[in-house]
Amino acid sequence: MVLLVEHVAKRYGSRPVLRDASLRAGRGQLVGVVGENGAGKTTLLRVLSGDLRPDAGTVRLDGTLGYCPQYPVLDEELTTRQHLRLFQIAHRLPGLDRAESLLRALGLDAYDRQPVRTLSGGTRQKLNLVLALLHDPAVLLLDEPYQGFDWDTYLRFWDIAQELRTAGRTVLIVSHLAYDTQRLDALYRLSDGRLHRAPTTGAHG
Numbered sequence: 001m002v003l004l005v006e007h008v009a010k011r012y013g014s015r016p017v018l019r020d021a022s023l024r025a026g027r028g029q030l031v032g033v034v035g036e037n038g039a040g041k042t043t044l045l046r047v048l049s050g051d052l053r054p055d056a057g058t059v060r061l062d063g064t065l066g067y068c069p070q071y072p073v074l075d076e077e078l079t080t081r082q083h084l085r086l087f088q089i090a091h092r093l094p095g096l097d098r099a100e101s102l103l104r105a106l107g108l109d110a111y112d113r114q115p116v117r118t119l120s121g122g123t124r125q126k127l128n129l130v131l132a133l134l135h136d137p138a139v140l141l142l143d144e145p146y147q148g149f150d151w152d153t154y155l156r157f158w159d160i161a162q163e164l165r166t167a168g169r170t171v172l173i174v175s176h177l178a179y180d181t182q183r184l185d186a187l188y189r190l191s192d193g194r195l196h197r198a199p200t201t202g203a204h205g
C-alpha cells in the first residue's frame with residue numbers, strides 16, 4: 001500500500017471530528033472520499049498531508065506528496081508564471097515541461113503573465129491544481145479540486161486523473177458531491193468520523 005491510514009482520530013477542543021478513520025490506497029489507484037459539509041474531509045487531508053497531527057492512529061505514506069488544498073494558497077501579486085518558477089525552484093525541477101502541458105490541458109496558458117489578483121476563482125483553482133501536480137508526486141491529495149471548474153475543464157480534470165492513474169500515481173480526491181463513481185477504484189463515505197467503503201463500478205473496483 002502506498003497510503004495506509006489506520007484508526008485516525010482528531011478532535012478540535014472537545015469536538016471530535018475524526019473518530020476512527022481507516023483507508024488504504026495502492027499504486028495506480030484513484031480513491032474518492034465523499035461526505036457532507038463539515039464531515040471532516042479537509043481535516044482528514046490535513047492529517048494525511050502532515051499539516052495536522054492526529055490524536056490517535058497512524059498514517060503511512062510512501063513517496064513524494066502533492067497536496068491541493070480546498071482554497072488556493074497563492075500570492076495575489078505574482079503571475080501564473082512566477083508561481084511556476086517559485087515551485088520549480090522549491091522542488092528543484094530542471095524544467096517546466098510538465099507544467100506547460102498541464103497549463104495547456106487546463107486552458108491556463110492564456111493567463112501566463114497575469115497577476116493572481118486579476119484571475120477568476122476557477123482559474124485560481126486551476127493554478128492551484130497545476131502547482132500540486134508540478135513535481136509529479138507519487139501520492140496526490142486533492143481537496144475539492146474541480147470546485148469552480150466549467151464542464152470542459154471538469155472533463156479535462158478527469159482525463160488528467162486517469163493519466164496519473166495509468167502512470168502509477170495514487171490519487172485521493174475529496175468532494176462533498178457524490179461522484180461519477182465509475183471513474184474511481186474505490187469510494188469512501190466519511191460520516192460520524194469514520195470512513196465507510198461504498199460500492200463503485202470502476203475499472204478496478
Ligand SMILES: Nc1ncnc2c1ncn2[C@@H]1O[C@H](COP(=O)(O)OP(=O)(O)OP(=O)(O)O)[C@@H](O)[C@H]1O
Pocket residue numbers: 012017035036037038039040041042043044070176
Ligand atoms: N481549525 C479548526 N478549529 C476548530 N474547528 C475546526 C477547525 N477546522 C475545522 N473545524 C471544524 O471541524 C469540522 C470538520 O471541518 P472540515 O473542514 O474538516 O469539514 P469538511 O468535510 O471538509 O467540510 P466542507 O465540505 O464544508 O469543506 C467542522 O465542524 C469545522 O467547523
